[in-house]
Amino acid sequence: MVVKAVDIARELGLSKATVSLALNDKPGVNEHTKELVLECKRRLERGEAGEQRTLSNGRADIIKLIIMSHSYRIVIEAELDLWTDEKAVFTRIANSWGCKLDIVYFDVDRDSPESLIQTCNRDDVLGVIIDGTEIITADSRLVNRIHKPLVLYDVDLYNQRHSCVMMDNRGGIYDAMDALTGAGSKNIVYLAMDYEIYNFTSRRASFVRYMREHNLDDHAQDRMVRVGKSIAEVYTKFGHYLDKNPLPDAFIAESYHISISALRLFRERGIRLPEDVSFTGVDELPDFLTGEYALSTVKIPMTERAKLTMAMLKHEIEEPCELKTKLYTACNFIHGNTIR
Secondary structure, three states: OOOOHHHHHHHHOOOHHHHHHHHOOOOOOOHHHHHHHHHHHHHHHOOOOOOOOOOOOOOOOEEEEEEEEOOOOOOOOOOOOOOHHHHHHHHHHHHHOOOEEEEEEEEOOOOOHHHHHHHHOOOOEEEEEEEOOOOOHHHHHHHOOOOOOEEEEOOOOOOOOOEEEEEOHHHHHHHHHHHHHHOOOOOEEEEEOOOOOHHHHHHHHHHHHHHHHOOOOOOHHHHEEEOOOOHHHHHHHHHHHHHHOOOOOEEEEOOHHHHHHHHHHHHHHOOOOOOOOEEEEEOOOOHHHHOOOOOEEEEOOHHHHHHHHHHHHHHHHHOOOOOOOEEEEOOEEEOOOOOO
8 A cells, every 4th residue: 555645644643744754764853753654654554544442432532732822933833843743642642542633723812712712612522632831821711711621731820720731840950950060060040031931930930949949049030141032032142142241150041942042152152062161951952953062951751741641631531520630740851961
């Protein structure tokens, strides 16, 4: 049986471009996604259907993945795709339940809230996942109007109405800070994005708390430098910072946007890592973006979080309960060569 890229894309919920890159062993797709694509190709060539289906009741067979945004380009139109593997996991597990994963991109500031509520509360919807990477606490009013089994992903809206799965931002930042201070760094500058989303504010609070707990600085808030809203803006603003300020012992970056721009600036200006300054961040970067550096960074368990989210949603569907769960997934710190 001849299997086309579009068939695999439809089966896994990926873009045709991503599937083509994986099939042709091109850069830009990680190994996990490549293996998913190749395994799907082999299965379709054998004429096999998906895994055994168990949850669909014949009437409600759609799982909605709502990707809510405020046009920050962290999730929708992201400058670096960190979420393809997660979507593939959501799709594969939904298919194994006898369901279809329907991905809805919703801009909180532009799109109709009534339209979102109607599409989520339809009779054929079995459950809903809200990817809340970009949303804020005020958006909980909209989420609370969805009356289907629901799990929040990558955000805590600080209420008890929904279960949620998110990364342990405190643990991740503490691991990164332990690596820096263990190498002798005391004068540490935190590089922050110009967004107030859950993950970023949690990381900043963890940095301040760590600095105070370890008697490094009672005014750690002053060690935070806002460097922009995009990779290009970070490159400009952080470049201006480097022009006007001496190097600290170390920088810690709260997102991949900053790491990408910072590594480029260090390389262009001849700033040596880790001889001149130590550097660490959050989010693992592909090798083609780090060049000669093996970035010391907090690695977020993307696919494992997706699996846990689907397991939690399955429980919400099969055994609805007033008691909700907040699950923080531990991160791994990767020791590279950018810390002294």
